[in-house]
Amino acid sequence: MSTSNGQPVVWIWRTPSGQAPRRFTVAGAERAQAFHRTLPGYQPTPLVPLRDLAAMLGLAALHVKDESGRFGQQAFKVLGGSFCLHRCMEENWDLREPGAPQPAAGCEPLPGAGVAGAAQPSRTVVTATDGNHGRGLAWSASRLGLGCVVYLPRGSAPERVEAIRALGAQAVVTDWNYDETVRFAGRQAERHGWVLVQDTSWEGYEQIPAWIMQGYTTMGLEIARQLDRPPTHIFLQAGVGAMAGALCGFFADCYAAARPVITIVEPHQASCLFQTARHDDGRLHRVDGELRTIMAGLACGEPCHLGWEQIRAHAGCFVSTPDAVAATGMRVLGNPAGADARIVSGESGAVTTGLVYAIMRDPALGDLRRQLRLDGQARVLCLSTEGDTDREQYRRIVWDGLY
Ligand SMILES: Cc1ncc(COP(=O)(O)O)c(C=O)c1O
Known part of the structure; x- marks a missing residue:
């Protein structure tokens, strides 16, 4: 079993406080979805019932x-960038014309309002990304006729870089890791008067990421409507x-x-939420x-x-996993059991299904299975958040058995 022949899966429990500002509501998701519906090609993505896999693992249901x-x-990810640019427009942050984007009168922006170099022309949006x-963002910016500059961390897969360039954006691979690349993108925004559209927040930079996050809730709303019973x-x-x-x-x-019960899943090498929950x-x-x-x-x-504000309030379990769990998930989803549909899932997309598979199959994870109460009553929801965005690596893992 993948988990026991390599590094172990580790986990912790934390009692969710249940207390967080209600920033991501059903009503907000309806608003995001109403916008996404106006975009060409919108349709809810499939929620795939993996009935045979669920039966094989001893679960009542497993949806991906x-x-x-x-x-x-x-x-x-496109749900976030597109909704954010739309909200910028709605709030009269004129991204097209030279001049400082200004929130509409009467609108109280969150601190920082996400605009770097606000006194300068801001026809270009900039971000840092893993891909x-x-x-x-490049797709959304091109639809609006905005310039787009994208910085990627060192070691980014060429296919991911090219996919961004193909959308007309400038894509530059830096010499730094993701977090250092985010800071660089922020400095570039200030220097050139670009608008930083970053999918993470920090103190003083909240409005843009809050809109991006609201954009993601379209996915949640689709799921809630596709399921006939809530997941456990x-x-x-x-x-x-x-x-x-x-x-x-x-x-x-x-x-x-x-x-x-919500479980947060991260790779061992980048388990910052796990560490945050552990220190508490x-x-x-x-x-x-x-x-x-x-x-x-x-x-x-x-x-x-x-x-973190929301995760802290609502998630009860934090799991840090080795890469092998993601690789297992890719193989399981790509080679379905019985009559289940096939899902092409990339490394980041497959890790949650890989983890559920490992928890149900690996005797070393029996304690976690029991604590989570993953049994014949459990209706499990996983998200496969990406397809094979790096096809070469996908084949190395799924065909050649890497990891
Ligand atoms: C495919 C995929 N899944 C999940 C995530 C995680 O999203 P977040 O960084 O908001 O935790 C990302 C982030 O880029 C991603 O690309």
Whole structure:
């Protein structure tokens, strides 16, 4: 079994406080979805019932949300960037014309309001990305005729870089890890008067990421409408935790009466939310260094504080996994049991299903299985947040058995 022949899976429990500002509500998700519906090619992505796999694992149900077909961009991330740019326009931050973007009269922006170099022309949006957010932003910016500059961390897969360039954006691979690249993008924004559209928040930079996170809740709303019964367990993968935070808030609002157990899943090498939960001292804890993992989308060392606020309130279990779990998930989803549908899932997308598979199959994870109460009554929801965004690596893992 993949987990026991390599590094172990580790986990901790934390009692969710249940207390967080209601930023990601069903009503907010309806608003986001109403916008997404106006975009060409919008349709809810499939929520795939893996009935045979559920039966094989001894679960009542296992559903996987397949984001590989989202607007042709292979990942959920485009929901965030597109909704954020739309909200900037709605609030009269005129991104097209030279001049400082200004919130509409009477609108109280959050601190920082996300605008760097506000006194300068701001026709260009800029971001740092592992690939998926930058690709989604480039797609959204091109539709609006905005310039787009995207910085990627060192070691980014050439296919991910090219996918961004193909959308007309300037894509530059830096010499730094993800978090250092985010800071560089911020400095570039200030220097050139570009608008920083970053999918993570920090003190003083909240409005833009809050809109991006609201954009992600379209995915939650689709799921809630596609399921005929609430799930008992939800597994959310996390990089900075913006997506997981938005969905924690959304599901808490949506399933207030029957709150599912939410588990946050990260790679060992970038487990900043796990570390933050473990210390539990009211501060965010970062992970430095290379962040070397095959889960490129999750290779982030600094938590998003708006995300953590929701995760802290609503998630009960934090799991740090080796890469092998993601690889197993890719193989399981790509080679389905019985009559189940096939899902093409990339490294960051597959880790949650890989973890559920490992928990149910690996005797070494029996304690976690029992604590989570993953049994014949459990209705499990996992998100496959991306398709094969690096096809060469996908084949190395799924065909050649890497990891
Ligand atoms: C495919 C995929 N899944 C999950 C995530 C995690 O999102 P977040 O960084 O908001 O935690 C990312 C982030 O880029 C991603 O690309």
